[in-house]
Amino acid sequence: MNIKKRHHFVPKAYLRAFESSDGKVLVYRKDEPGKILRVNPDGTGFERYYYSQPTPEGSIDHNRLEDMFSVIEGKWPPVVERMGRRENVNESLLDIFEFILLQRVRVPASRDATEAKLAAQVKATFKHLLAKGSIPAPPESLRGRLDEVLVSIDPHKSIHGMVDDINAARDVFDRIGLSVVHNMTDVPFLTSDNPVIWLDPSIHPDDIEPYAIKKGGPVLLLFPISPSLLILGSTDYKEIFSKHGLQYSETREDGWVRQINETVCRFAYKAVYASSPGQEDLISRFTGMSPVWRQSGAKGKLVFGERTAKPKWKPKSEE
Template sequence: MSTDKKRHHYVPKAYLKAFVDAKGRIYVYRKDEPDKVLHVNPDTTQFQKYYYSQPLPEGGTDNNRLEDFFSTIEDRWPDVVARMKCREPLNDNLEQIFNFIALQRARVPAARDMVEATMATTVKATIASMIRAGKVQAPPAPLKLEDIAVTIDPHQSIHAMSTLIAAMGPIFSRMGLAVVHNQTGSPFLTSDNPVLWFDPSVPFAQQHPYNTRPNGPINLLFPVTPYVLVLGSNRYLETFREHGLLHTDVESDEWVHLVNAQISRFAYEAVIAQAPGTEAVIREFASVSPHEPSILEIDTAEIVVHRQVFGARPKKLKWVP
């Protein structure tokens, strides 16, 4: 009889172990308390209890199926990382690399909370339309509809993960990938939301997370170890189509610092480091995370705008069945 799994990691241990120090631990900086660093084993962080649990039609809950399936992808990742570090040809591993990156984009709280926030706003927009049509009564004054909390069953965002993974296909089709080897003394950071992309033609302060123009410039960053990173770019597309995934070096501390700034502000709740020394950049972006704002106008017509921005992370309300 299989044992129910309780600790469901959204950042897999197989990934985090590439960032451990000599003691087998990582440094976790929580954005809510950036000056309070946790020096922990990868097994004890970046998980939620029953995060992938699903209700069964006949009753009860399946706590293992998704966790077991994800493990089949995670278990092969350390071998890919080893090949990256040794600068080996990786074209026979491209499917594994694409699958791992896509899964890591879709499974994290940053993505699932965004889905639930979008659903909650859609519910409010529907109610607003029904109020104007006289199908339901408006909230009593001075209460406003936009002030009413709407929570979404987390099971719904589990279903949405497949859609988020499929949406990575068009993103990947716009870019080529390269493995960047960090030759500086400044290690790469990672986070609880390690897959990020943006429009590099827009100034840093004006960029929006996961927002690019159709067929426009795009950069994707995925830290693999403190000294290896997968870089996707439309500039690499033709080379990638001709030669596949190649290796390159970076010797610029300034470039590594800019990468760490992106990683820090794309981080949702936590930034992860192999060693102390990057507290300044972590602290600089501790007050912002990517999240989904929505605009709702009730008096005339609902206008729902879904666009991720960098800002204070909204507090997620607990779902009560």
């Protein structure tokens, strides 16, 4: 069996729509502001063995999830081409929603948040047991400093955590209708390693929290699919979408496209992708900001803040 080592969380089939004429995409890493990488889609948006899973027999399966994702990804480029021609794609709506869903839940922005939540639960449980006297007191050097203790989480746990993110995304999908916006300006859409966005459009952009929406409130979904195409979802489109399916529109407003790109950069986790240079000033404004999990007491939430390195998980086999 051919073991797959590179597990792409940003599919090559998706990024190829953002290639420049030389077959490269521009990569702006948030950890390296001012540096621009030109790479082909196969050379970015991946981690080694990112979707590997333990099997009941005690081995590691490196291919199953990656193979399943590849089936979904393979349907995507023809759909984008048809949307570019403004064709009726209503028979492909399931494939469209499936791809959007996958690009929300499989990415490091989502999985790292799940692991941060689990780490906070471990700390809270430890403190509770300590307060009850159910476990021995920590060493003197750690007393009063338990919040500083780093907790590493088995990455396999965040694969299971994708189920919760899937359910949250389905709730969003049930509330919105989809359209595709054709960008007729000279300002291309940007994308990122966390390309599926939703937010509360009633809140000022400076006060938006990642993926925070009110029950019964308005929702705006953004998903750039090429430099000239954007999937736009909204609660305002629900009725017409229910009757007629996916609709098309276009924009000739540079300012609107820049506003979308600003939101894309804000939600980007580690990297922003572009098809051409020219928006470096906008991208650089958000280099120290990513959607990250922050715990405050017993509660936590996603906020825009500085991304920190997570503690590395060490399997028992390596101990």
